[in-house]
Amino acid sequence: MSEEKFDAIIVGGGLAGSTAAYVLAGAGMEVVVVERGDYSGSKNMTGGRLYGHSLEKLIPNFASAAPIERKVTKERISLMTDRAATTLDYLSGESAALEQSSYVVLRAKFDRWLAEQAENRGAMFIYGVRVDDLIIHNGKVCGIVAGDERMEADVVILADGVNSLLAQKAGLKQELSPDQVAVGVKEIIELGEKQIQDRFNLTDDDGLAWLFAGSCTGGTIGGGFLYTNRTSISLGIVTTVADIGFSDKSVPAMLDDFKNHDLIRPLIKGGTLTEYSAHLVPEGGLKSIPVLYRDGVLVTGDAANFVINIGYMVRGMDLAIESGRLAAETVIQAKERQDYSANTLSAYQKALDQSFVLKDLKRYRNFPAFMENHRIYNDYPAMVNTLMHDLFVVDGHESVTLLSKVRKSVKRVGILRLLKDAFKGVRAL
Ligand SMILES: Cc1cc2nc3c(=O)[nH]c(=O)nc-3n(C[C@H](O)[C@H](O)[C@H](O)COP(=O)(O)OP(=O)(O)OC[C@H]3O[C@@H](n4cnc5c(N)ncnc54)[C@H](O)[C@@H]3O)c2cc1C
Structure with a gap:
């Protein structure tokens, strides 16, 4: 030098x-x-x-x-259990101004x-x-x-x-403490442009951003992600370092199980793994600045x-x-x-x-503490998927009211706990 x-x-x-x-x-x-x-x-x-x-x-x-x-034009959020998944799918339909646009890179x-x-x-x-x-x-x-x-x-x-x-x-x-930092692992899976468009219902340069909570991280604090690249997808999970030691699954095993979930497996079928990476993510928010x-x-x-x-x-x-x-x-x-x-x-x-940097970090300052609630990754995905199951299953027995179906699935968490968590979540946002 x-x-x-x-x-x-x-x-x-x-x-x-x-x-x-x-x-x-x-x-x-x-x-x-x-x-x-x-x-x-x-x-x-x-x-x-x-x-x-x-x-x-x-x-x-x-x-x-x-x-x-790709330019992100579609959003999905899924709550997963080991076998089931409930997905919210959003298509804006508006053409976003340049400063409102987001891109997969x-x-x-x-x-x-x-x-x-x-x-x-x-x-x-x-x-x-x-x-x-x-x-x-x-x-x-x-x-x-x-x-x-x-x-x-x-x-x-x-x-x-x-x-x-x-x-x-x-x-x-x-030095970062384990609760302030998460580990992310990601695979890039090559599928080809046509497969990406067909499997994710995309046209031309449109892209999909898809986030997951629940079984993808074995119930630990964190989540999964899938982004569509031009000819491949980026698929991965992020989980808090503090939780890893208490999980009976290793992080690579979590990613393997995520890939084998019925929701994901058909989407990556026949794809070629071209890149595997792991990295830390600072997640302590404002308090850790x-x-x-x-x-x-x-x-x-x-x-x-x-x-x-x-x-x-x-x-x-x-x-x-x-x-x-x-x-x-x-x-x-x-x-x-x-x-x-x-x-x-x-x-x-x-x-x-x-700037928005510290203004937004201040706005969401209570979110890291809210995210430490393990019910978000275990009970709530299970609750939502049980409700979906009960809504759609017809088995020849007398049907029960919608209210009883909701009551049954909420019971596993407790209505008071659910309301308290919902209130805390809304306040943290
Ligand atoms: C799994 C995962 C998913 C994420 N998802 C998103 C997302 O979808 N959207 C989003 O906006 N953000 C996301 N993030 C966060 C985002 O990636 C980071 O905030 C961003 O990379 C920060 O950029 P940076 O330039 O500050 O740091 P980095 O990109 O980490 O760059 C730091 C650079 O410094 C170099 N370096 C380090 N030490 C030394 C040294 N001693 N000497 C010389 N060079 C050094 C490194 O090699 C590196 O190139 C995600 C992060 C991860 C890990």
């Missing part, structure tokens, strides 16, 4: 890092991104759905140039494209290098250490993802635990992009003042406070 001093060093070339690089390079700053993977996207994982609004602000109509897989292609946009503006990317430490002089972060090499900069942006050891080394972040800056350093994206999981919606990529942009804009202001002190960099906190 060069001995030269840069305006900014960014650690991590995922969405947060490449966005920050794009903005800084666009302002004419000398910026270098250090990424441990062989290329941007090589180490990055997601379920698949990018809410486009934050990138739209930066690169209008980006989807016309970026390697997106594969990170290996998408992150690479975004990094190229930053490179085209003059950002430098160094691949295959892991940053081990930060250079800190008199309490100010002044650069990075990788192996026996050092590189200096006025400011360092940490975009190194959920397990940011560097944010910990800078004293900004605590670390200190976001100190002299000479800022933290963005997953490194700052900027992820919102509210069951029917998982968002991290739009928050990574927005926080990368706001960090870069703060650095541009700091350069104008030639002052990279915590005092100047505190503008980042203010910008985040005024």
Whole structure:
């Protein structure tokens, strides 16, 4: 690595890092991104759905140039037991405005494209290098250490993802506790474009986002997902680390059982597994947000635990992009003042406070605690599926009223408990 001093060093070339690089390079700053993977996207994982609004602000109509897989036009949510499943299927029918659109993406292609946009503006990317430490002089972060090499900069942006050891080394972040982090495993199953369209009832570029709760995680806190790519599907589960030790199923076994469920098996029949990945997801919400800056350093994206999981919606990529942009804009202001002190960099906190990132994390601050209720993953899927069974089965015995059918299925949870949980859920949203 060069001995030269840069305006900014960014650690991590995922969405947060490449966005920050794009903005800084666009302002004419000398910026270098250090990424441990062989290329941007090589180490990055997601379920698949990018809410486009934050990138739209930066690169209008980006989807016309970026390697997106499909535009999400259909939504499904399923509550599953081992044998049954009840599914809510939603088709908007409206053509969404660009800032309201969301897309299925594969990170290996998408992150690479975004990094190229930053490179085209003059950002430098160094691949295959892991940053081990930060250079800190008199309490100010002044650069990075990788192996026996050092590189200096006025400011360092940490975009190194959920397990940011560097944010910990800078004293900004605590080690994640098991209840604040989930593990996700995902398979990409190649089916071909026609099979995708036929099996999921899609036309042209339309895409499906499908989330699952219940038996897909063996009743542990978490859920399953299926996103349609152009010629493949992304299928996986996410489960909280704190729960894994108490489950009698391993995470790979959960995914296998999910794939073998009667709801899923026919959809992936004949498909070829082309990729298997696993990754942590920060799920602690607002309470887990670390200190976001100190002299000479800022933290963005997953490194700052900027992820919102509210069951029917998982968002991290739009928050990574927005926080990368706001960090870069703060650095541009700091350069104008030639002052990279915590005092100047505190503008980042203010910008985040005024953005959807911290506003939404605040709005959903009680949701992580609500999600710790195991009835959501066990009793409620069973209750709904028992009710469905009773609604549709005709066996020659005298029919009972709808009310008695509802009463019977609610009985397994208890009406008071159900009302209490429903009230808590609505309040948390
Ligand atoms: C299973 C799963 C499903 C998800 N589903 C969704 C979804 O559908 N929609 C959504 O919006 N979000 C989803 N998320 C969350 C989303 O993927 C993340 O919020 C997003 O990837 C964060 O981007 P980032 O750039 O902050 O971090 P990352 O993408 O993790 O990038 C960090 C980068 O830093 C690099 N790095 C780390 N340490 C070092 C080091 N020491 N030196 C050099 N480089 C380093 C890594 O190699 C990596 O490239 C999901 C996450 C998972 C795991």
